[in-house]
Amino acid sequence: MAILRNRLRLFSAARDVGLAGFIVLAACLAYGQTTNSCLDCHSALPDPLGVTQEKFSQDIHAQKGLTCASCHGGDPTSDDPDKAMSRKAGWKGKIERKQIPQLCGTCHSDPAYIRQFNPSLRTDQLGQYRTSVHGKRLAAGDTKVAVCTDCHSVHDLRAPSDPSSTVNPVNVANTCARCHADAGYMKGYPIPTDQFAKYSTSVHHQALAVRGDLSAPTCTTCHGNHGAAPPGVDKVQNVCSNCHTFQAQMYEKSSHKEAFLAASLPGCVVCHSNHGIRHPTDAMLGTGPDAVCMQCHTPGDACDQARAELQSALRQLDEAIKGADQVIGVAESSGMEVSEARLGQDQARDSLTKARVTIHSFRTDLVDQDIQAGLKIAAQNLQAGQKAMAERNYRRVGLGMSLIAIGIVLAGLRLYIKKIES
Amino acid sequence: MTPLRNLRNWLDERLGWEGLVAPLRKKTVPLHRLSYWYFLGGITLFLFVIQVLTGILLLLYYRPGANEAFESVQYIMTHVPFGWLIRSIHSWSANLMIFTAFAHMFSVLFLKAYRRPRELTWVSGVVLLFVVMGFGFSGYLLPWNTLAFFATKVGTEITGQVPVIGKPLMIFLRGGEEVTGATLTRFFGFHVAVLPGLATVLILLHLLLVQRLGMSIPPKLEVQWTANPSAKREMKFFPNFLLRELMAWYVALGVLGALAAIFPWNLGVKADPFVSAPAGIKPEWYFLFMFQTLKLIPPKVWFIDGEVLGVLVFGLVGLLWLLLPFFESDEPSRPKRWITGVAIFALTYVAGMSVYGHLAK
Numbered sequence: 070m071a072i073l074r075n076r077l078r079l080f081s082a083a084r085d086v087g088l089a090g091f092i093v094l095a096a097c098l099a100y101g102q103t104t105n106s107c108l109d110c111h112s113a114l115p116d117p118l119g120v121t122q123e124k125f126s127q128d129i130h131a132q133k134g135l136t137c138a139s140c141h142g143g144d145p146t147s148d149d150p151d152k153a154m155s156r157k158a159g160w161k162g163k164i165e166r167k168q169i170p171q172l173c174g175t176c177h178s179d180p181a182y183i184r185q186f187n188p189s190l191r192t193d194q195l196g197q198y199r200t201s202v203h204g205k206r207l208a209a210g211d212t213k214v215a216v217c218t219d220c221h222s223v224h225d226l227r228a229p230s231d232p233s234s235t236v237n238p239v240n241v242a243n244t245c246a247r248c249h250a251d252a253g254y255m256k257g258y259p260i261p262t263d264q265f266a267k268y269s270t271s272v273h274h275q276a277l278a279v280r281g282d283l284s285a286p287t288c289t290t291c292h293g294n295h296g297a298a299p300p301g302v303d304k305v306q307n308v309c310s311n312c313h314t315f316q317a318q319m320y321e322k323s324s325h326k327e328a329f330l331a332a333s334l335p336g337c338v339v340c341h342s343n344h345g346i347r348h349p350t351d352a353m354l355g356t357g358p359d360a361v362c363m364q365c366h367t368p369g370d371a372c373d374q375a376r377a378e379l380q381s382a383l384r385q386l387d388e389a390i391k392g393a394d395q396v397i398g399v400a401e402s403s404g405m406e407v408s409e410a411r412l413g414q415d416q417a418r419d420s421l422t423k424a425r426v427t428i429h430s431f432r433t434d435l436v437d438q439d440i441q442a443g444l445k446i447a448a449q450n451l452q453a454g455q456k457a458m459a460e461r462n463y464r465r466v467g468l469g470m471s472l473i474a475i476g477i478v479l480a481g482l483r484l485y486i487k488k489i490e491s
Numbered sequence: 492m493t494p495l496r497n498l499r500n501w502l503d504e505r506l507g508w509e510g511l512v513a514p515l516r517k518k519t520v521p522l523h524r525l526s527y528w529y530f531l532g533g534i535t536l537f538l539f540v541i542q543v544l545t546g547i548l549l550l551l552y553y554r555p556g557a558n559e560a561f562e563s564v565q566y567i568m569t570h571v572p573f574g575w576l577i578r579s580i581h582s583w584s585a586n587l588m589i590f591t592a593f594a595h596m597f598s599v600l601f602l603k604a605y606r607r608p609r610e611l612t613w614v615s616g617v618v619l620l621f622v623v624m625g626f627g628f629s630g631y632l633l634p635w636n637t638l639a640f641f642a643t644k645v646g647t648e649i650t651g652q653v654p655v656i657g658k659p660l661m662i663f664l665r666g667g668e669e670v671t672g673a674t675l676t677r678f679f680g681f682h683v684a685v686l687p688g689l690a691t692v693l694i695l696l697h698l699l700l701v702q703r704l705g706m707s708i709p710p711k712l713e714v715q716w717t718a719n720p721s722a723k724r725e726m727k728f729f730p731n732f733l734l735r736e737l738m739a740w741y742v743a744l745g746v747l748g749a750l751a752a753i754f755p756w757n758l759g760v761k762a763d764p765f766v767s768a769p770a771g772i773k774p775e776w777y778f779l780f781m782f783q784t785l786k787l788i789p790p791k792v793w794f795i796d797g798e799v800l801g802v803l804v805f806g807l808v809g810l811l812w813l814l815l816p817f818f819e820s821d822e823p824s825r826p827k828r829w830i831t832g833v834a835i836f837a838l839t840y841v842a843g844m845s846v847y848g849h850l851a852k
Contacts, residue, residue, distance in 0.1 A: 404755040406568040406575065464576075468752035475745040482738050490731065 105145045106153050107137040120224045127225045133186050140164065140172060167207055169216040170198050197296035204296075213254070220244050220294075236294075239278060241287040242268055264288075267345030275348075286312065305343075306336040313337075319429035351387070354380035354428070378433050382440040383424060389447040390417050396454035403461045410453035417446040514702065518728035521708045526726075528602060529706060531595035533736040534743055538588035539694065541747070542626075545581040546683065553633070555679035557672030560635035561761040568758055579751035587747065589627055589777045592620050593841075600834040603819070603826055604707035610816040612700040617813050619693045622686055627775055629682040635675055636759030641768040643678070644670045646778070649785065652802045671764070710823040717823075771852055780841045781805055783848030812837075 112121040125131050130139065138145050143160035147153045154160045164172055174195030176182050183190050194217075198204040203214040218226075220236055227234035235244045246265035248254055255262050268274050268288070276285035291300060291308045300308045306326075310317030320326055320336070329336055335343075340353065340361040352359040354376055356368075366372045397410050420443025427436045502508040520529060552571055554563040567574035596616060599605055605613035632643045647670065651661035666673030708716065716723045726732050774782050784805075788797040820827050 404753070404757065406565065406755070406758055408565065408758070409569065464752045468748055471748050472745050475741050475748075479738055479741050482734055482741070486731065486734050 105136060106148050106150075107141070107143070107145045109148075110150070111137075124225045127227065129226055129228050166212045166216055167210075169218055170195055170204065170207070173217045194295040197293070201293070201295060201297045202299075215248060219248070238283050238287055239281075241289050241294075242274070245288045264344045267342075271344060271346045272348045273346060305338050309337045315426045316429045319427055319435075322435075323429060323431045325431060349425075351380060351383045351425075354383070375431065375433055379428060379431075379436055382433075382436055383421070383428075386417075386421050386424065386440050386443045386447065389444055389451070390414065390421060393417070393447050393451040393454055396451055396458065400454050400457035400461065403458075405457040405461055407454060407457050410450045410457070413446055413450040413453065417443050417450060419443075420446060515729050518702070518705070519725040520706050520728055520732045521712075522724040522726045523709070523712055525602060525709060528598040529732075530736060530739045531591055531598055532701070534739055535588055535591040535595055536694070536698075537740045537743060538584050538591060539690070541584045541744075542581065542588060543687070545577050545584065546687075548577045549581060550683065555633070555676050557635060557675055557762075560633060560675055561758075564634040565758060568755075575755050576751055579754075579756045580747050582756035583747055583750045583754075585627060585630060586776075587743070589623055592623050593777070596620060597834065597838055599707075600815075601831070602707065602709050603830075604709075605816040606707070606710070606819050606823070606826075607816070607821050609700070609704055609707055612697060612704065613816045614813055615693050615697045615700065619690065619697060621809075622690050622693060624777060626682065626686050626690070627777060629678040629686065631775055632675060632678045633682065634758060635762050637762050637766075637769060638759055638772065640670060640762035640764065641772045642774050643674065644768070645772065645782075646774060647674075649798070649802060652796070652798045653806070654799060654803070657802075669764070710826045713823045773848065776845060776849070779848035780844035783844045783851065786848075786851075 108120065108122050108125060111118060113119075120137075125137075136145055137143070138159075141161050141164070142158065144153050144155065144158040147158075152158065154162070177190075178192050178195045180192045183192050198217075199208070203216070206214045207216065222235050227237075229236045229238075231237060232239065234240065242265060249260075250262055250265040252262045273286045276282045277287055289297070290311075292298060306317055306320060316337075326336070328334075329339060341347075341349065350359060353361045356363055362372070362376045366376070393410075394414060397407050397414065400407050401411075420439050424436050424439035424443065427439050430436070499508065520526065549567065552563055552567050552574065554560060564578065567578050569575075571577075599613065599616070628643075628646060632639045647661050647664050650664060651657045653660060662668065664674070664677065665671070666677045773779060785798055785801040788801045790797045792800050815830065815833075818827065819830060
């Protein structure tokens with residue numbers, strides 16, 4: 070590490086002296102890199118000691134000019150193994166697991182140093198790690214927990230923005246699952262190991278992995294990355310509200326918030342579950358297999374009646390939209406211009422979406438406002454569709470009459486021609 | 492004296508009316524088993540008149556400009572009384588006119604009506620066909636919808652492939668490097684001012700030539716009738732042929748009305764220059780045979796760019812097509828058979844490539 074810092078100081082000096090100095094120094098650095106005796110030997114060694122030039126060249130650190138000695142110390146310019154791996158030269162050998170976060174933090178907790186490479190890269194990872202379940206258990210002597218290299222890989226560590234990085238959003242769940250889905254490895258820890266299996270069936274996974282929406286949540290979105298920890302029963306709502314803002318605002322107004330807190334129930338998770346979260350449907354308000362209300366409420370009570378009202382209101386608007394869609398569709402396939410009604414249908418659908426969000430308030434009066442707004446728009450669109458259909462019929466009647474008139478003229482002309490030619 | 496006769500005398504005194512209509516009274520149309528082909532030119536002219544009339548009506552509401560064109564056509568289709576009918580007839584009539592113009596050209600070709608002394612009638616007719624295709628190309632962009640936008644982009648790009656003058660010509664057509672609102676304004680200008688002026692002059696010339704030279708007779712029949720003048724059969728143009736033509740126009744009007752009422756012309760989605768082109772975009776059917784040919788030519792033919800070669804070949808073929816009558820024999824008894832072969836090949840090629848282009852993905 071000290072060698073690296075010296076080189077960077079030299080680099081800064083060269084920049085001040087001028088371009089000529091820079092080129093000379095760059096040439097020297099380049100020469101220095103070609104005599105990396107570490108790789109000469111380790112590229113020929115089997116795992117876990119083997120590190121090839123090809124593998125190390127993929128590492129973001131190597132690309133930024135760091136060498137083996139930056140982490141492991143020693144003298145890579147010497148071909149003599151005794152000198153190269155001399156304790157006097159600062160050689161540290163294999164880094165112990167419990168030392169890894171501290172070693173990485175040497176640079177990654179130094180804002181002035183990191184700024185030279187990436188001014189926007191955060192430098193609080195080590196601090197956050199110490200607050201995480203992983204960090205706390207490591208400090209307590211449990212070396213099975215994840216350290217930096219377990220998630221980020223080592224010797225071929227890539228930037229998170231690289232699609233092949235183990236911590237790229239698309240790959241994070243798989244990386245976490247390497248330990249958390251391994252029942253054998255997780256033996257002794259009081260947590261389940263089915264999170265990944267459940268997440269793989271979730272709407273969030275569908276959005277991220279199938280649709281390629283990188284803004285969709287993965288493990289670290291809800292649990293944090295370096296400071297990874299379960300959100301806690303009373304904080305679940307805060308986690309979900311980072312994305313589902315309006316639903317959270319409605320939930321704040323609802324009677325469920327206080328009730329769930331009092332019963333130590335984890336907010337959103339009670340109805341939507343956590344890792345295996347599915348696309349919500351109106352059936353959740355029903356009484357069938359997908360229903361959630363009746364898990365707590367008693368049939369026939371005031372809440373059950375409110376639930377039935379809410380479900381009925383949503384169904385009413387949904388059917389009104391579908392009915393208008395059907396009429397507009399027929400008019401459109403008849404060649405009628407109904408793009409304004411089509412646009413209006415989008416507004417009606419927006420009202421339905423808004424009503425489904427307002428459901429989280431569990432207040433029939435608030436939901437009814439959105440439903441009524443949507444029903445009004447859907448009725449206008451239905452009327453526009455019916456008007457287009459009436460216009461279509463009017464045109465066809467007009468066409469029929471015109472064709473009869475044309476037919477009469479043609480017959481008259483034919484007779485006239487016959488008359489003048491006879 | 493009846494008022495009508497009074498009016499006729501009044502006009503005759505001032506315009507020499509009798510002198511003007513006298514040739515029409517004398518004009519005759521040959522009568523034989525292929526006489527019905529003579530109607531095609533008149534039907535094309537009728538559709539052109541429909542185009543002019545509906546075009547003028549559309550002008551009352553249409554506003555050229557990237558921000559207004561689509562909305563104004565949408566307004567015509569939804570709010571203007573019978574606007575849907577006028578626009579749909581304009582669009583259907585345009586397509587039918589191009590179809591009848593093609594049919595008229597091939598009928599002239601197969602009946603060898605282009606022979607001496609009617610070379611200039613053929614030349615003016617072929618140029619008119621090019622003008623009509625220009626009408627189609629420029630008019631297609633005017634509603635400023637997605638398909639029109641990208642078809643114009645592709646079409647003007649092909650123009651840009653012409654060696655030397657291609658790039659400046661493309662910039663002239665587009666009003667810049669890209670298809671923008673400036674292109675729409677230009678195309679509107681071409682569509683409602685430049686091309687109608689040109690078409691009117693050419694139609695008058697074409698009709699004048701037809702009037703001066705009379706209707707052509709197929710070569711075989713011409714030889715027979717020359718040998719035996721008593722076998723010659725003909726019909727008076729006015730009123731006998733004109734009344735039949737009028738019947739054809741009424742039929743065309745009925746077809747147009749039915750198409751407009753049952754299949755109103757689609758408006759599509761407003762053009763957005765920032766979205767990618769829809770998959771499998773194709774030009775209008777009358778450009779499809781050329782488009783498909785250009786698609787089939789390899790990217791490089793020897794050392795020439797495939798598309799440049801295609802454009803050059805089409806240019807050369809167009810020029811030779813224009814000059815076709817000058818290769819024909821002057822003797823009706825010895826017509827050049829290879830020209831009929833070329834005509835059959837051309838018709839098969841255009842029809843085949845159009846169908847292939849329509850079906851190809």
